[in-house]
Amino acid sequence: MASLSFNPTRINQTSPQPFTNLTKFSFHLSKPPTNKKHIQLPHCTSSLSESSLFSTSNIEASTIDQDDFLDDPTSELSFLDPEVDPQSITEWEIDFCSRPILDIRGKKMWELVVCDESLSLQYTKYFPNNVINSVTLKNAVVSICDELGVPLPEKIRFFRSQMQTIISRACNELGVKPISSRRCLSLVLWLEERYETVYTRHPGFQKGSKPILALDNPFPMELPENLYGEKWAFVQLPFSAVKEEVSSFETKFIFGATLDLELLGIDIDDETLIPGLAVATSRAQPLAAWMNGLEICSVEADISKACLILSAGISTRYIYATYKKSPVTTGEAEAWEAAKRACGGLHFLAIQENLDSDDCIGFWLLLDLPPPPV
Template sequence: MSLLLGNQGLGHAGRPSTSANVKLQPRLRAIRARVQQTGRRVEHRVVFAQAAHDTAVTQPSTSSAAKGLPKSSVWEIDFCSRPLLDERGKKVWELLICDPERNFEYSEYFPNSKINSAELKRTIERILAQAGAERPEKARFFRSQMQTIITKALTDCQIKAVPSRRCFTVMSWINERLESVYKQDPRFSDKAQSLFQLDLGPPEALPDALRGEQWAFVQLPLGTLLQMLKRVDDAEIFGSGFTLGTVGLADLPADILIPGVVVFSRRALPLAAWTNGLEIAAVKADVARSCLILETGVNQRWKYGSWRPNEDSIGEAEGWEIAKQGVKGVHFLAVQPDPDSEELNGLWLLQDCEPPTI
């Protein structure tokens, strides 16, 4: 299958075209898109398809609550202080665990005196001891400051600990609870600052194993993108997605254009395999550095592609970032053998979003 692009393409200076809305059609069509390789342009083939909308899930607001049983192979975990102070003026901590679809949710408050890996391990074991509970293969967490405690507790529970900003679901849940739970709690205090700070250093040079030969800014109707991600769910291609409803984006229309980056390589299959192990969080167009930045793990950043700085390339990069903002940071990365190929080897749905400030 060829990479799927929207039939509006990129307008002048990389900005979305103002032409009519996309009409989805289940057939191949040709479209032009810029490829960053010595200024050459090549044609891509496109396919359009319908996709269903996601649905949002509500969150219980009790001080210690659970919904459903753990059945997923992946968890997302957050264990950190909240903007709540107990009767001694000490910060109240909270453990949140969910699966990416929020079919399973668990929340529990902890006193300041019980923040250690042993307490966290006991809680996880209690959750897994429930009849019908299934142990996940791995659990993602995004707070590097809590890495020692979380990693030890998970390891002792035979769960792989994965530092990653691909915690889109639990991060959205925390932001939701700020308004619906924490600010409604009589213990809420603006003075209870979080320990969390995201420390992003300068981007590093990309390892050769992760380097493609060409790349292009592209756009794709959301419905088509969701259809393509089913191939990831079916393990037909490498990649990763997430449910839009769990991050508050279930109302995005199927025909809205989602910006993306496609990387072409003659070794597309091994490139997709290597890329799949990176825990990709986002791709950014860094105009100041004239390059793409690939953000992975918790705070890793890589120089992923470059362009010659001129009016057109700068405008195209800025337009791509503006397009991302218009869809709440949702974007994608794809790997394909070449612009005319019918194959697709990797697809990752991403969201450029700031971690919670609490």
């Protein structure tokens, strides 16, 4: 496949503006896109292979009737896609948190939910609240490997800052790299699905119960000097070009991160314009390399403070750029955010040597999702 020439559209095609100024831009979506954001879960379909592995806390796997399993919200799941090479699953996504479910003691139950990005591996297990520690988690990770015949992952991503100590300690004892990141999109969408199909149907479900480990949204801090660009602009790319840019990761070296658009169920017309932010600097290569280690998850325009916020990791937020507030610039920032919402939160960040270059040094495809309901 030939390398893609990165050529996003800007309304203002004159000289690029300074990094602290907003380039005039307007959005023209070809039609309101549909974004179903639906993951086809193996355990929720009729195409389950007979070799899929299931287990529950009180029934032997070999005796489970599949219909009974799917209908029982108290069941626990242990699944590995038989068509996937277990050795290829090197990164996991983990959530270890309380659920809006009371056990027989009247205490909130905890649950471990594990998957990989493609949902080829899926595992759930309930725990009482008095055994929540790194030893329990470490043993559970080892049990998953033994039960499903998969190797220990190289990396484990998680998105709750409150669980960082427990998860990091368990990972370190196993020689696994823990990564705090909100780019656990498969996991987050699966938790949304489980809330509707499992938790709300559980006999111990507590309606109106709020998550005890809510996601942080701290005040943004100053951007480190090594992450500064020189110029920036709001840009747009047709969805077809975004998909080509994603596929080009397979054929050329480029810093950044992509998303599995098919898995995430993002259903957008190819001509729809996807909003993005282009950053230009003469030191594009080192800047992209620094950014590559940040686990970037979103860019947002803060209308009230006339700035752009870069979110990374679990709860790191930077003031990425500022602009002079005026009715015009406010309208442009509002239009950019509206375009992002119209695309279901899909947007991108690109780093180039200059804003008119056909080459992209860094490209991050981002999806701004609300936090899970649990």
